[in-house]
Amino acid sequence: MANNGGCEHECVNTIGTFYCRCWPGFELAGDGNTCSDIDGCATANGGCSDRCVNTPGGFRCDCPSDLYLHSDGRTCGKVTSCSVDNGGCDHECEDDSHGEFYRCRCRSGFKLSENKRSCQAIDPCLDNNGGCQHHCTNNHGRAQCQYIDECSKNNGCEHFCENIKGTYRCKCREGYQLGRDGRTCEEMLGGCQVGNGGCQHDCYDQPDGGHICKCRLGYILAADQMLCH
Ligand SMILES: [Ca+2]
Incomplete structure (x- = not known):
């Protein structure tokens, strides 16, 4: 029915007509349409031994901080x-x-x-990853370890992927370092690439990561191993 039959909460169809109904904890006002909260504390303090707090559609009992609410939800007890x-x-x-x-x-x-x-x-996974090598899931308070090899799926590592506790990290080949994105690999500059390695003439990178200077024909290397004379 259009406009919910003018009912604030529920509109109930009957043969040939309808009526409005309110959600539990509410009562229909005299206009037959609107619903107002029933003050659950109005009668006998809601049955609460101490404080009664009315809420929309309900109410609850409260206890002073040094008392606790009995499982009946009504009585405060020491x-x-x-x-x-x-x-x-x-x-x-x-x-x-x-x-x-x-x-x-x-x-x-x-x-x-x-x-x-x-x-x-307690979430057991919060403490030392639940003792799991890889993924830890909280199974009703018990740590359940799962082996998930993130490296087996697309991980975006440019060179290598290493599976570690709970996650993975990218690694690069020798002579490269991991970029700020943690995925790409950038060549580490050094040796002859920087300022010709300080060599006056020719510079040669060595497999051990170092480099040596050599002089062109007719020159000999100076004692500093860089200049030629
Ligand atoms: Ca109420």
Whole structure:
């Protein structure tokens, strides 16, 4: 129906006519079209033992910071012992030697949240790549290692590709260095390419990376191994 039948939320078709319906937590206003939030805190404080907070379409109970919300979502309780609601702990609850609440603990692979009650999974891959050589995936709190050879797919390396922990890097042949893009290889300038290697006449690059100067016929190399006389 055009314009949703004028209904703010839902328009329900019936035989020959229609009516408006609101989402849960809202009620239809007297005009039969608009919906307004039901104040869940208006009746009996929403059943909350302490603070009731009305929200659009719902409401929730809040507790002062030194109390915790019972699993019923209504009652605030002071934690005195693990025997009550597991001390409000998600996983393990520890009493002290007098049988009074001491602290919550989480099973391995989980850590205690800021509220000191609930436990949240630790991503095992954040710690030393989960011990994986290559890719680590968080499988419900356990590290799952995957071998992915990034070098086997197109990686953009100009010369070589080296597969390393969790990723890869490009490498270049001897005499070349990796460009700033981490992919291309640039020839390393040196030897005879820079200022003729300091030679007055001829310069010869050597396989060991060095270079030597030689003089043209009729000249001999000076003691500095560069000038000719
Ligand atoms: Ca409400």
